[in-house]
Amino acid sequence: MTTKLFGEPVRRREDARLVTGRGRYLDDIGAQALAAAFVRSPYAHARITDVDVEPALDVEGLVAIYTYEDLTGPMAEPLPVLIPHPQLHAPRTGYPLANGEVNHVGEPVVMVVATDRYLAEDAAERIVVTYEELPVVVGVDAARAAEHAVHAEIPDNVAARHHQETGDVEEALAGAARTLSFTQYVERSACMPLEGKGVHARWDPADSSLRVYSSTQASTSVRAAIAAKLELSLERVEVIAPDVGGGFGVKIVHPWPEELLVPMAAIALGHEVKWTEDRREHFIGSAHERQQRQEITVGFDDDGRIAALDVHAWHDNGAYTPYGIIVPIVTATQLVGPYVIPVYRVVVESVYTNTVIVTPYRGAGRPQGCFAMERTMDRIADALGLDRAEVRRRNLIRPDQFPYDHHLTFQDGRPVVYDSGDYPGLLSRLTSLVGWEAMEDRRAEAASRGKLLGAGMAMYVEGTGPGPYEGGHVQVLGSGKVLVSTGLTSQGQGHETVFAQIVASELGVPMEDVEVTTGDTRRFPYAVGTFASRAAVMSGNAIALAARGVREKALRIAAEVLEASPDDLEIADGVVGVRGTPGASIPLRTIAVLSNPLRYAFDEAAKQATQFARPGADDQPPVAVGDAPGLEHRDYFSPIRSTFASGAHAAVVEIDPATWEIDVVTYAVVHDCGNVVNPMIVEGQVHGGVAQGVAGALYERMAYDADGQLQNASFMDFLMPFASEVPDIDIDHQSTPSPLNPLGIKGAGEAGVIPGSAAIASAIEDATGRRISAMPISPTELYDVMRSPSAERTAAAGRRTEVGG
Amino acid sequence: MKPAPFRYADPGSLGEALDVLAAEGDGAKVLAGGQSLIPLLSMRLAAPTTLVDLNRVPGLDAVEVTGDGVRVGALVRHAELLGNPAARTVQPLLARATAYVAHPAIRNRGTTVGSIAHADPSGEMTAVLALTGGSVTVATPAGRSTIGWRELFVGPLETSVHGAAVVVDAFFPALPARSGTAFVEVSRRRGDYAVCGAGVVVTLDADGLVETVRAAYLSVGPVPEVHDLTEAVSGQPAASADWAAAADLARTLVDPDGDLHASADYRRLLVGVLTERALASAAAEAAA
Structure with a gap:
């Protein structure tokens, strides 16, 4: 710790290898391997009445075809629920290959192995699966309405009802000087690593051992899953994550069906087998996140201090719950952010839909929680005519209150006790970094150019390092x-x-x-x-x-x-x-x-x-x-509990009132992850996170139609931002070391993405004077808001008009 | 995302290419830059029996610039046209529009004529061909013919060119005297297909008054559309013409559809906004 390397912006030693094409990713392994391809369900909800493989049998190069009927022992059982929870009362998982029913477009039904991927896809295309379509449930509102059920035996579509409360919220709301109630939505996006998933397996009959390469975030657990499901002794299985081209959460899920099926085939065929996920498969066969409906009631006094917060959210968990209710729990417990919330009640209902499963994507429920809390702060400020920074300041946990106990239970089962932090410090650094006090001058200058300028901010606290x-x-x-x-x-x-x-x-x-x-x-x-x-x-x-x-x-x-x-x-x-x-x-x-x-x-x-x-x-x-x-x-x-990083972001947008294009012209980040091992890498993490935050606010969404078909399952229509869409980012660091680990560090990987939608929604609202209650928002949607007679105008806009005459 | 099986031919002459196309029938598809075709093959949205690769065919890679206009060969890449100063002078819309075509990597490979033959109503070069009153030369075993843009574009991703035929070049007439142009787009991300785009030509008379105004739009209909907006501003001084009136007229002439990225109403809004902005810019250029 005393030598100078710790804390220095040392250049990444892996970059020379990776940027010159010398990385070794999954698809670089096993040039001689047989290739697997999958027949995936084209329907969002259907019964499988027949699988006819006959037409594929004469494809030259075909090696094997597997359906559910070919699975034996543990492989014929449902995939595991990785993280059970008492409040997950109706967990459901799929099978490695569909067993008579499919619950989302993209669910694997048949695996084909051939001498190369082209031939495997030729054979897959010829296999005829007969489906009997069932009613489809898409979106939290349809799931909640429960006119149809995703799983017949769960008529209300509710997988879990996660509930925490820290006092009598009804009483506290009744006693509050003021209350506000509102509803808002966050839409689906996804991790979208540039390298999809992939698995390569090689069986060595000489010593009965299996080596598996997987583009995974959890090789040890994949190993245990393969050993259990294929009934192998653990020491006969080795799993290696080679260079992996991004994960962002989707590759922490395990075992993916392919991680079991590819090794199964390699053993059965006595030949190495590889499957490399393609982009379309990734869109419809991996995982998404983020869709929630949030109903919020907040009680507060005339100074804007919160007395009670009551949140009821509906969380779309997709077709299955292999990863339990981690995301709803994270939303519920991280929502409170850096604030003192005297009485808090949260209920998150995790509901089934006939869509791709929902598992953690960078931020993992925190962006939604931040959106709920920070937009609440904006509403309070608007109602009282107070500066949005001031309302936040009045509600912040003070530096002398650490360790701060929220009396909530975190995703790791441990109490939500903030170990250290300086939230007023974050806020004052942020307001000076972004020039919060001078925003009216910028607004006027932009107006002189015919642009609407607005600023927004959002703060977060993030439990890291569980x-x-x-x-x-x-x-x-x-x-x-x-x-x-x-x-x-x-x-x-x-x-x-x-x-x-x-x-x-x-x-x-x-x-x-x-x-x-x-x-x-x-x-x-x-x-x-x-x-x-x-x-x-x-x-x-x-x-x-x-x-x-x-x-x-x-x-x-x-x-x-x-x-x-x-x-x-x-x-x-x-x-x-x-x-x-x-x-x-x-x-x-x-x-x-x-x-x-x-x-x-x-x-x-x-x-x-x-x-x-x-x-x-x-x-x-x-x-x-x-x-x-x-x-x-x-x-x-092994830490006693998670350590809590924190930060504050501000966004300044300029909007063209003719085309309603939204341009993020300033993006400021104040970031606290305790002691920093390498500030250059931390800043890179922040940059990447902000890019995904801007993506979730302005560009990306999973556009499902009512039939459960994903309309934009390609990089042409799913608008992952290019470098040209990501703003320049101003970063300031603050450091409150963690007392919970020897190095005093806190996690930094997810932070950048968390406040994006909240800060940008606030900025758009500030620029336009119209309430923004659903994110992401595109120019065509903003145009709809602006011309809608029922769109809510902010009180701030009214006051500005009065002042401006 | 691997293509279905197909045969591949890389003829060394145009005659040989036409022979292969004639022999293979409707299942054959011509390949030039491949920037649209290859993704369609990979997603198995198209499954031609044979790809006839033009890249070895000599004589298709020239940009010929004369006083009459610019003739672009079938193997000319977008980037080459973008960087051709003579073409830019004779018909400024070419470079202005090409700059909006996707990203450099795609412009380095994709061809201008291929874009036109692909007939995507969101494509820049289809709109420019229409706006300039251009045409293509089609070679068939029976000989060559010229097809004007109105006859060429039949529907989305559909032209009147069928069977044993190769579009060997596209001709873009020169910009008339006393004229200015502009090309503007709104896209969701830089380099994406336009949510809406507009190219315009404003021509003034000898007194500097507006003589003709024409506009072409991207992503507003099944085929490229050219609309004459002259009546809204005819005879008005270039510097003070009522471009908003022309924009209002344009809004009434288009009938866009909605999709994932824009509602029909939003597209109609953009038609007006982009028209007004483009016309003001083009008129200033015409007057200069």
Whole structure:
């Protein structure tokens, strides 16, 4: 921690490899593999009455066809509910291949294996599946109305009713000086990593072992799932996440049907098999997130201080609930943000629809919670004629209130207790960064150019780095190389760089000597996965602890050799020396050789070490009791609960009142993730998050029609923003270290996306004077709002008109 | 997303290409830049029996600029036309519109004539062909013929060219004297197909008064549309003409559909806004 690498903007060491095309992604593996393709349901809700594979049988190159009838044992059972919860009273999951019924377009029905993907698709196209269509449920409102049921035995379509409350909300609302009630919507989007999912499996009959590569965020858990479902012994299965081209949440779900079916086929066929998801499959066969209807009632006093908040939300969970109710819980518990909410009640009903499943997408329910809370703040400000920043300021948790207990239960089952933070600090930095006080001047200047300018802001608190644990292993080799491994996976975040920085700092070695491996069960079998902004917090700390263990052992051995006290030793540039005594030193690599009493002189390192080696005492074993050969250490980090990062965003938009095009002209971010390992990587994470926040606010939506057909399942019509649509981003950092982990860090991966829709909706509302209660919003929709006689005008707009005469 | 099986031919001459097309019948499809066709194949939305690749056919890669206009060969890439200074001078709409065609990677590969033959009513070059009163040359085994734009565009993604025929070039007449042009679009993302686009030509008389006003629109109908807006502003001084009146007229002449990205009403709104802006700009250029 005292060396300078920790906290430095070290350039990402993985980039040279990745940007010059030397990455090794799933589809780069297994050029000789057989290819799998899937027949997927074209209907959103239907009974399967017949599957006729006959017409496909004469396709040259066809190897095998699998339907549900071919699944045996655990494979014929429903896929697991990964995270059960007592309030998830009606969980449902699909089968690896549809068992008589399909519940969304894209659900896999038949797997075809052929000598290449072209032929596999040719065969798949010829397979005739006969369906009997059933009524379709699309959208939270249709699910709630329950005229039809997604699952016949769940007539109200409600999978879970998640409920938390911190007091008597009815009484508190009745006693409040003022109340406001309103309804708002957030629409679906999706993670959309540029690399879709993919699985490659190879069975080795000689030692009955299976190696699987998967483009996953959780290789250890995929391994366990495959072992269980295919009835293999765990030690016969290894799973490796190769380079992964983005995840953003969708690849934390496991096992995907394909992660089981591809290995199953590889074993059955005795040949390696690969499936690479294509873009259309990803749109209709992976996962989405975000759609909610929110009914909110807030009670507050004449100064804008909240007395009580009552939220009833309906959350569209799609056709199945393999990932439990994590997203509804996160919305419910993170909604309160940086504010004191004296009495809070939240009910989130998680409802089934005949659409792609909903599982965490970067932010994982927080953008919706932030949208609810922050738009509530805007409404209070509007009702009272107060500045929106001032209303927020009056409700913020003060720095002297930490640890702050919201009396809620988080997604990890632990209490929502904020560990540290300075929310007034965030707000004051934000208002100065964006020039909040000077906004009227900017508004006037824009008006002189014929543009409507408006500003909005949103704050958030984000629980990051949930447990239960992650581990790290650090080993110094005789060559001087330092091998580092952790079980969680990487999807391009820069883990190689950050973990190497941590080890180099802790151990006192050059960063170039540190080699990092992630997501490979051969190297580290125990892990949870990369999600919930947890990699730096969890694996970063575990690796730091492992490095400290190595350091302690190295100093112990060096102390014996140098005949010094370990307290007088230091490590710099990979050499252990006695402080203040030049020349009294020994390289770490030599200590690594000495640490193993078996020293065949295979190499120079072993020969050099002999000068330090002393004969062991005749009355002691060569490896002391409690010691172990080798200079390595394995350690785990398991926090008491999540650590809470925070931030505040402001957006300034300019709107063309002729075309209703919306241009984000300023985007300001104040960000607090505690101690920062690498500020360049944190800023990159913020940039990427903001891009997805802007996407969710202005561009992306999943356009399902009433039949459950996704109308925009391509990058032509699903409007992921280009670089040209992402605004320049001004960032300011604040740091309130976490007391909950040795490095004092908090997660940073998801933060950037959370306040986007809230801040941009607020800015559009400020610019137009019309209430914006559904996001995303496009120019054509804004035009509809502006010309609708029933569109609600904000009180602020009325006051501005009065002032302006 | 892998294409269904197809045969592939890469003839070395136009005659050979026409022979293959004649032999293969209606199942054959001509390939030039492939920027629209290949995605359709990959999504199995199109499954031609044979692709006839023109890229080895000599003589189709020229941009010929004369005082009469610009003739663009079937293998000329958008980027090449965009960067051709002579073409830009003779018919400024070409470069102005081409700059809106997708992104550089697509402009480097996609062809102007291919865009026209694809007949997408959201395409820029179909609108420019219509607005300039252009035509295409079609080669068949029986010889060459010229087809004017009105005869060419039959419906969305549909032309009157069928069977053993190759569109070998497109001809864009020169900009008339005392004329100015403008090309504007509103798209959801930069480089996307336009939600609505407008190209205009304003021609003034010798006294600097408005003589003719024509506008073409993208993404408002099944085929490119050209509307004469002259009557709204005829005889008015270029600097003070009532372009809003012309925009109002344009709104009454179009009948757009709604889709995922824009309602019909919003498109109609944009037709007016873009018309007014484009006409003011084009008139200023004509007067300069």
